[in-house]
Amino acid sequence: MNPQNFWKKYEFAVNQTLLFKAGFVEVFVKHISNGWLINSRVADQPNEELQVEEVEGFDDDSNVFHFQTGKSYDLIVVPALPNKAVVFRNNKVIKIGAGELANLNFRIPLDIQFYFQEIKEENLLIELPLQRLSDTWFGEADNGEPAFSIGSNYDKEFSEINAMPWEAVAPVEINNNTTGVFDLQRLILRVEDFSLFLKNKQLLTNHVAIEFRGPEHAGSVNLSVKKEIHGQKPLQFAKPRNEVGRNLLRKSFSFIKNIYQS
């Protein structure tokens, strides 16, 4: 299914139930008088495709969320990046020579968000991760930060990446602006600051350019949209959770500072 046919606004009839299947999650949404019933379950195997189908029954068990929202027949389904930073943990050897650039592409499982009427914070009914990522910790045990682990998978070439429809691709460029070799072991991506874009059938985050200036120096990070990656007219699919701007500038160096060095 084309992502634009899945991530969109749905107009419900009275008592209509739709089943949304994406990643490891299956979500039943039923429209009721002045509200919604939502039930979800986690599948053992991921759904390879994004799917929506109308179903007859609705399993009204104890896991059901009941939302009394007033008269609204519109349900908006949108993708979102995880609500915590994600950490790439390298289990191979990635060494970036002095003055060299390295391009790495990461796959980040998305969350699914359900809004009624319109997309605004108070209209969010539920948000579910399409793949439950393992918790991890980035930094020292007394002053690090919580994050999700995206494991050790990455692709060097953007064209080679074989992401699932419920994953977003994060293109990252690391510039080793030092005179020594940079040994990349851990990388944190603060996805709360990233937007989502659609190119063809693939969701992408911003292009993330990181400049490494040495372990003792503040580096920099720059989020951008690139024609060669995002296309001529990139379609923004979701805004960042955090306001990008001053917020990002304030902690930009920590992208580098937090990269573990042996």
Next chain:
Amino acid sequence: MDLGLSTFFSIETVDKFIRIMFILVAGVGSIHLISYMVRRSLYKHLSRQSMMLVSRTIIYTGYIGLVLIVIRELNYDLTALFGAAGVVGIVIGVASQTSIGNIISGLFLVSEKSFELGDVVRIGDKTGTVYSIDLLSIKIKTYDNLLIRIPNQTVISTELVNVTRFPIRRLEFMIGVAYKEDLRKVKTILENVARNNPLCLEEPEPVIIFKEFGSSSINITFGVWFEKANYLAVKNSVFIEIKEAFDREGIEIPFPHVSVYAGETSKPIKVEVEK
């Protein structure tokens, strides 16, 4: 019958009464207003217990000042009062050594910042959430909803463990497996338990220590890291998952047992089974 009320309710007395009432109302209002404003202005700079201490110092000092103002309004000679206060002070000082010790200990506790309101602490054999930090004592709320008052002096002279100071913790499970088991396989199973539980942090990595050859089992310490808010969920889920994984893989968790051995040359013990 003349009760002398007319003398008591003279214009001067009524005037004084009204003045004192005004001083009291304005004084109490001002003390709390100042306390509120100070708390508001220091909100971002001080911890909650420091704020509580500052606020209480303002309130207690304010009330002492207010009492002195009222006494002066009543035309009592404060010089005599201060003179008497010296003697009374010595008496009170001797009588309230413990309280003063607690107050000073409280100041040290606050300045040390070893815990804050809302932290989970273990003091001696008592564990609970810090509920309030007062001049003489701290109060902790236990998990079975009891309020325990612990004098500040006791807190400062006792080992205190702040369980929730840091954002992540390690939970340790003591596991015993039978001597016949393949320990490498056991280690792999435990690693998988941690890896497959999304609440167990991937980093720092779980700790597996083969601790000792026990009397009935080989004892292993299995430690997993987690975010402190997930304590109960991690403890219960990992506990269940270890048991399920061991059952699935046929790993025996032995009960304590005794093998009766009668020596190399002794004959086997006869056992007769009655039908």
